[in-house]
Amino acid sequence: MKYSFLLGIKTEWLKYRHTSLFGLTLLIASLTPIMKIISCMVSDELYGMMMHRDSWHFFLMINWKDTAAVMLPMYVILLNNSIAQTEYRNNAWKQLYALPRSYADIFFSKFIVVQVMIIFYFLCFNLFCLIAAVLLFLLKGVHNFFQLPIPWYQMLIISIRVYIGILAVSAIQYWLSVRFRNFMIPLGIGLSLLIGCLLLGGWVKNHLYSPYLFPLFMFSMDHSNEHYSLGLMYMVSLVSFVLSLLSGFLNLYFRKEKG
Amino acid sequence: MNSYIVQVENLSHHFGKQLVLDDVSLLIPNGSIYGFLGPNGAGKTTTLRLILGLLKKQTGVIRVFGDDFERHRIAALEGIGSLIEQPSIYLHLNARENLEIYRLAYKCGQKRVHEVLEMVGLNDVGNKKSKDYSLGMKQRLAIAIALLHNPELLILDEPANGLDPNGIIEMRNLLLHLNREFGKTILISSHLLAEVEKIATDVGIIHKGKLLFQGTLPELHQLQSDRTIIEIEVDDLENAKTALAQLFSFTTAGRNTLQVICNKKEQVAAANDLLVKQGVRVYNLKVIQNDLEALFVQIITA
Numbered sequence: 162m163k164y165s166f167l168l169g170i171k172t173e174w175l176k177y178r179h180t181s182l183f184g185l186t187l188l189i190a191s192l193t194p195i196m197k198i199i200s201c202m203v204s205d206e207l208y209g210m211m212m213h214r215d216s217w218h219f220f221l222m223i224n225w226k227d228t229a230a231v232m233l234p235m236y237v238i239l240l241n242n243s244i245a246q247t248e249y250r251n252n253a254w255k256q257l258y259a260l261p262r263s264y265a266d267i268f269f270s271k272f273i274v275v276q277v278m279i280i281f282y283f284l285c286f287n288l289f290c291l292i293a294a295v296l297l298f299l300l301k302g303v304h305n306f307f308q309l310p311i312p313w314y315q316m317l318i319i320s321i322r323v324y325i326g327i328l329a330v331s332a333i334q335y336w337l338s339v340r341f342r343n344f345m346i347p348l349g350i351g352l353s354l355l356i357g358c359l360l361l362g363g364w365v366k367n368h369l370y371s372p373y374l375f376p377l378f379m380f381s382m383d384h385s386n387e388h389y390s391l392g393l394m395y396m397v398s399l400v401s402f403v404l405s406l407l408s409g410f411l412n413l414y415f416r417k418e419k420g
Numbered sequence: 421m422n423s424y425i426v427q428v429e430n431l432s433h434h435f436g437k438q439l440v441l442d443d444v445s446l447l448i449p450n451g452s453i454y455g456f457l458g459p460n461g462a463g464k465t466t467t468l469r470l471i472l473g474l475l476k477k478q479t480g481v482i483r484v485f486g487d488d489f490e491r492h493r494i495a496a497l498e499g500i501g502s503l504i505e506q507p508s509i510y511l512h513l514n515a516r517e518n519l520e521i522y523r524l525a526y527k528c529g530q531k532r533v534h535e536v537l538e539m540v541g542l543n544d545v546g547n548k549k550s551k552d553y554s555l556g557m558k559q560r561l562a563i564a565i566a567l568l569h570n571p572e573l574l575i576l577d578e579p580a581n582g583l584d585p586n587g588i589i590e591m592r593n594l595l596l597h598l599n600r601e602f603g604k605t606i607l608i609s610s611h612l613l614a615e616v617e618k619i620a621t622d623v624g625i626i627h628k629g630k631l632l633f634q635g636t637l638p639e640l641h642q643l644q645s646d647r648t649i650i651e652i653e654v655d656d657l658e659n660a661k662t663a664l665a666q667l668f669s670f671t672t673a674g675r676n677t678l679q680v681i682c683n684k685k686e687q688v689a690a691a692n693d694l695l696v697k698q699g700v701r702v703y704n705l706k707v708i709q710n711d712l713e714a715l716f717v718q719i720i721t722a
Contacts (some may be wrong), residue, residue: 172524229696237538239546247510259472260525339460357640419502420469 163385168263169270170248172215177274182243186278189236192226192294202405208301216305217312218295221319224290229323229380233282234373237331240278240350244271245347255420264419268410272335279331282318292318296309319380326379326394329372329401369397372405424483425450426471431480433466433629440466442629446482446609448573448622453599455616455637456609457716458626465505466607467626468577471607472502480518487571500524501566502575507558508565511551515542515561518550519568526569536564540594563594574598574606592619607713613716625719632719644715648682653704654695663698663717664691667707679708 177183185305197220201207248254257267291311297303330351337347358373375398379391414420433441441463447455449455460526465598469475471482473493484496519533537543540560545553550561557580566574572614576595578587587595598604598621615627616623633640639695654660657676664670667689670680682688688707695702 168524175517175521175524176510176513178517198718249512251508252506253510254510255469255474255504256502258474259497259500259504260522261494262525264493342607388673392641418474420474 165227165310166266168272169266170273173270173274174277176247177244180243180247182240182278183281185239185243185287186282186410189232189239190282191289193224193232193286194289196227197224198293198296198300201301201303203273211297211303212305215309216303217309220294220297220306221312221316221344223321224286224293225319225380226377228286229376231355233323233336233376234355236282236353237279238334238348240354241275241331241334241338242344242348244275244278246344249342249344258419264414268413271297271339272332272406275331277337279324279327282369283324287316287320288414289346312364322379323376324400326376329375329398329405332405332409333372334403335407336412339409342414358394370395372398372401375401423450424448425485427486428467428482428608429481429483430473431467431477432480433470433475433478434465435492435595440629441470442627444629444631446606446607446624446634447613451599451603451608452604452621453595453608454611454622454624455620456607456626457613457616458609459611462611462626463629464611464626468502468504468575468607468609472500473497473505474504477695478610480557488489496581499568499572500575501571501573502577503559503562503566503579504577509550509558509561509711512549515546515553515564516550518561519564524567530566530567532589534571536567539567540564541590542681555582556584556590559583559591560713563591567598570602572605572656572680574608576608577610578611580610580612583718588615592630594677595619620694625716627719640715643708646717648685648688649708650680650682650688651690651704651706651708652691652695652702653677654681655701660695663694663700667691667694676703 203213246259258264260267294303294306295301298306334347334351338344339348341347355373358371362371362377375394379398381395424447425706426446428446430442431441431444431446432439444463444467445471446456446467456464456467465696470477471489473489476488481622484492487496489496492628505677510521513521514532515537519536522528523533529566534543537546540563541562542557542560545557550558553561559582563576563579564567566576574595579595580591583591583655592615595606596610599606599619608620616662617637617640620637622636623633624631633643651661651673653674653676655676657672657678659673660678661670668680668687670678673679680691682691688705692702692705
């Protein structure tokens, strides 16, 4: 059998069978659509807005706003923690580093698993938005949903933009989670930075230094009116991602103690 | 092929300012069972972690299969199976699923999973979640993982830790079987000499980061017979001390009793002769502390 990076990814992937990762993904991806169904059921104002506007556009916007701002970064923090803690909890890091695999293979194959789970989250979230729309039609009679075509293209574009926005956070959290045995450290740092960025977000004009706000910014910003373009935001997100990921790898590579 | 599968030369290691390994040199012969002995905190695990590349080497040379480990890390690890401290097992997976993960990493065939489970006697419980295993079963699964790719060298750090007497005997028999039938070289660390002396062909004794003895088990036995402590009960203690003072080291062990260190067994007779010539009456002369366990204690407390 010839060893390849793909085999490394498969090795990593197999470790998360029977774990709570998939349940966690489904739970967090479904939270915002469930909340929006409840809000729409109890709020006549929201129901009215849904009936008078472009229902799909409005419904996607209110779902994505909460997800891009809070739910997705929180999911990424918890996901990275769970992935690294699977190794820590089972005393498995030392065995992993005693395998005939390069450090790059170990580091990046695990990171690919994180990315696959994030993409799975996006798929679930979009699916739950559609299910929520069906439920609103059935329960509350929001008939506009089925008078207009489902905006697949808009859903895809928002998903891609928010995904690019979350890349830097996923790399930073991955680095922290792999680096610290105590799960409270990456969790604490991640949540503090997320909340700190959200609190400061309204007061600070320049968001280029707040990676935890990139997903929200990539989703919500009216790029025609902003003093920096969408292109610049893409670039900043991708550069932050590459720098964070490489810093994490180099930190691991030069660590004196592995496992 | 080099006659030594692992060669460690002048290995020293600090944790902060604390020196944990001081100029340690190990030679592990091909095909041997090398017992690496020392009390807790002596530096055994640190040495093994350095050999596996889990700690960054500070000074010294580590050669595995004749090649420098740092430069040929992946090639070296392809030939090593290891168990360091607690078993590394994914507790939410069963034995077969655990082995499948390592099988892909070691690039070996599917049938090896069945073979190693058979070898460690876990075939019947291969589908049971590992978290439901006893410590002994976890330990055996960890050894199955170490054996999966049919390595030439097994590095086992305190593999009998937490096992009941039956488990220890099973483990011992398994290691002997692997060594004799499959020619595996085994480097096994332990703080219990009695456990290792039953299977080891070679022994290294480390204490406070220093290697105090290295050689074959017969050489250790020779050292044992060479270093005997005898207890002599006499009628006149002062006279006895005068008789023995020039040739022997001794301590007073009672009102009329001395403990005398003899470096060869002929010295036991010589001590008796000296006392008789001095006119001291010997009431009792017995050998004490000549087992390997006592020798181990003597070596590490010398």
